[in-house]
Amino acid sequence: MTEEFHRIRRLPPYVFAEVNAAKAKARAHAEDIVDLGMGNPDTPTPPHIVAKLIEAVQDPRTHRYSMSKGIPGLRRALAGYYARRFGVKLDPETEVVATLGSKEGLANLAQAISSPGDTILVPNPSYPIHQFGFIIAGASARSIPYTPDDNMLAAIDRAVRHSVPKPTAVIVNFPSNPTALLASREFYKDLVALARKHELFILSDLAYAELYFDEANPPPSVLEIPGAKEVTVEFTSMSKTYNMPGWRMGFAAGNQRLISALTRVKSYLDYGAFTPIQVAAVAALNGPQDCVADMRELYRERRDVLVKGLHAAGWNVPSPDGSMFLWAPIPDRFKHLGSVGFSKLLLEKAKVAVAPGLGFGEHGDDHVRIALVENNHRIRQALRGIKTFLAADNAGPVDGIDVDAA
Missing domain, CATH: 3.40.640.10 (Type I PLP-dependent aspartate aminotransferase-like (Major domain))
Incomplete structure (x- = not known):
């Protein structure tokens, strides 16, 4: 009776759970986390x-x-x-x-x-x-x-x-x-x-x-x-x-x-x-579809602010032609961490949550997904944290990961 049910055994551990746990822990300590992880629209229904x-x-x-x-x-x-x-x-x-x-x-x-x-x-x-x-x-x-x-x-x-x-x-x-x-x-x-x-x-x-x-x-x-x-x-x-x-x-x-x-x-x-x-x-x-055009323009504006800011911070992320996401290659000096390790490091050092690419398949492990689900003020706050993070040495361990030695 101790074995897992067959269909449950076929499911791997939930990759996002590790980052979600770290995010919850940070918020429990009253840290202000800009959450760009889940693709959850933040604006109201028309x-x-x-x-x-x-x-x-x-x-x-x-x-x-x-x-x-x-x-x-x-x-x-x-x-x-x-x-x-x-x-x-x-x-x-x-x-x-x-x-x-x-x-x-x-x-x-x-x-x-x-x-x-x-x-x-x-x-x-x-x-x-x-x-x-x-x-x-x-x-x-x-x-x-x-x-x-x-x-x-x-x-x-x-x-x-x-x-x-x-x-x-x-x-x-x-x-x-x-x-x-x-x-x-x-x-x-x-x-x-x-x-x-x-x-x-x-x-x-x-x-x-x-x-x-x-x-x-x-x-x-x-x-x-x-x-x-x-x-x-x-x-x-x-x-x-x-x-x-x-x-x-x-x-x-x-x-x-x-x-x-x-x-x-x-x-x-x-x-x-x-x-x-x-x-x-x-x-x-x-009904009227102007709300859809307004939604598109909102995400376009957020995309442009975020991509421009990431490029200015030294992170070369492609500008998407559609969806509400940026598919961001992990910067070269952090690739050895994989997407989960990099996401946890970004959360700890920059106070920004993203989705590890591994959660979408093993061939996504060299990327993270960044969702356009915060307003421009919060996006700029995230960019300040990311810019400071990328400019620093980022020495020291993060949940057991020694960034310099890994």
Whole structure:
């Protein structure tokens, strides 16, 4: 009775826990930590969405069980969004299902379509649920390159030809968490052709679709590509687009067979989101979109302040074209610490919390992820701490790590 349960044994220790524990300890000692670790939007949900929630919750009929697949008006609103934004036609009845955030949708689709012995192709690094949703379901994850280019396509083709059994699906996520990379329509065209050739499902995480900084080139959807719906399901979320992370409202759209499988599994597990939340989500999708443009501009401004300040401090971090993250290579003199050791050192010396890249896969261990989730005043405070930290010798141990001797 002392052994861990099988599915729990397959999960590695939670990498972020070590940094989170150090952060909690610092705050317990009244230290002011600028937290750029979790991708948790800090600005409020737009007032018209909150007002619709309040209005809907006043109706006692909305307090009853809802629909697991989402109320019809919400599914129609998501189909309308896809038509406006991507030129993609979706059937709200058979090609759309509402989820409790995109994370739940991915995890439940994994339960629906995978079995022990199945293989899923997952970029490394990538958002943890992309890999572990399938590992929890009993499948195995095979790493592929995380860049949307010929290297990824070649790795997918190689994996299909040399894996027994053949992989079931490939996961893509652009704009990417954590790398902030964007994909082109040309890449998606080649990916769809490859997936159709090998009878491979594409599971696309498009949670950051509206977080981009080149107004002339908004990120595309895989579903824009002719024939994509034969092999693709795409996940979207209200969390980042409308500053609704705690509302837990997301969607899956695309291939009817996959949507049907997800809908059936969900019907056994939940009754859907609270109806007033779904009604408010309809108001978000169908209402004025200037709040989305304002959100983009806010993150653009924060990105520019942070990147400029890091460069001035001597830390050459690429400026992302999308997402709410900087994927920052660890400075050369700290690379021997790895991402967890460097994150803990940055927390102790600069009073800034970031996410260690190792938490997104072993190929992320030479980076940290920095989230744009504080206002410019706090970002500048973080930059002062980082600049002082990088200018110092940083001698001495940090939680047993001797920086000079390691």
